[in-house]
Amino acid sequence: MFDCIIVGAGPAGGTAAYHLAKRGRSVLVLEKESLPRYKPCGGGVSPVVAQWFDFDFSPAISLKVSEIRYTWKMGDPVEMALETSEPIWMVRREVFDHFLVQQAQKQGAELRDSTEVTGIQFKSDRWEVSTANGPVEGRYLIAADGAKGPMAKWLGLKDRKRRLAAALEAETLLPSEPARAIYFEFGMVKNGYIWNFPKADGYSIGIGTFRGGESQNFRSILAEYSTMFNADFSSAKQYGHPLCLWDGNQKLHTQNAILAGEAACVVDPFTAEGIRPSIFSGLKASEAIDAALAGDLNALEKYTEIISEEWGAEMLWAQRIAGLFYRIPSIAYKVGVKRPSATKRIGQILSGELRYSDVAERAIKRLSSSLIPGASG
DSSP, X not given: OEEEEEEOOSHHHHHHHHHHHHTTOOEEEEOSSXXXXXXXXXXXXXXXXXXXXXXXXXXXXXXXXXXXXXXXXXXXXXXXXXXXXXXXXXXXXXXXXXXXXXXXXXXXXEEEOSOOEEEEEEETTEEEEEETTOOEEEEEEEEOOOTTOSHHHHTTXXXXXXXXXXXXXXXXXXXXXXXXXXXXXXXXXXXXXXXXXXXXXXXXXXXXXXXXXXXXOHHHHHHHHHGGGTOOOSSSOEEXXXXXXXXXXXXXXXXXXXXXXXXXXXXOTTTOOOHHHHHHHHHHHHHHHHHHHTTOTTHHHHHHHHHIIIIIHXXXXXXXXXXXXXXXXXXXXXXXXXXXXXXXXXXXXXXXXXOXXXXXXXXXXXXXXXXXXXXXX
């Protein structure tokens, strides 16, 4: 029997496995896909995550980017150098996620990939996890099986506060010199934006919509935008998937089990950043399970409180900014994005050097005053 069974080998699951195994706990990671597995994702990672680990991430980083470029309907560009201590990492998720799990394996965690979980049952003091390859038992469970995974429902936590957003992504390989900037396009997508995150050998271009704009023809918009980069996405495989945006504090624990990563709806409702919050939740999940194994009866309840206080409080500010920004995008672009100070702040938030609470009140005041005729801010 394992101390902890982790379902899902994404950033949250890999992080939790690493830290639990490093503390000497017996850990089993179950992953339905065969690793390394492709995962549609822009792949932007805040370098601040390095502080939560004691190994070098360099082998898992495709590119480091220190410039952001914005456009409004493919014109009116804004360019900004990131004035941060470390450039933002661009990663391919099949490489990054597998690398993280491999670090956990080096610490003693066991991985069983190509192993889909088919059901769970709590038996007196342990979880029995049914898989396609037979049952396994663990004292504790971490459900890190993503936005579409069944674990939250099986654990009785299906009624989570979450806002499902829609995304469509495609990748292309380009033989030319790799791009050195992250691109954000506003104006072409209602209630959202387009992103282009470069990799060492190509682009990952995607669309996200956060406030009910799912009825748009994403494919045609993506094809039009890709012409800016002389990229033909008509033949590229496109992946549609939901995003579980944070939509308020909620219970993330139950009997000997907790939710982590996108299963816990930790995605940023303004930028759709998901990797850093998933890693953070995986770290906190590992600490909670370790404390529970050591006899702390309130450890899992504390986990819910920590995610609420340390992540949810920030996401409340992100939600408020998003509510204004995506309601008045043309004004927000003029009074927000085009202001050098504003784009500098966004860069610092993306790189983890600033929190939303540091800048939100001023940003909200500026956006709100722009809605009032004759007002200046």
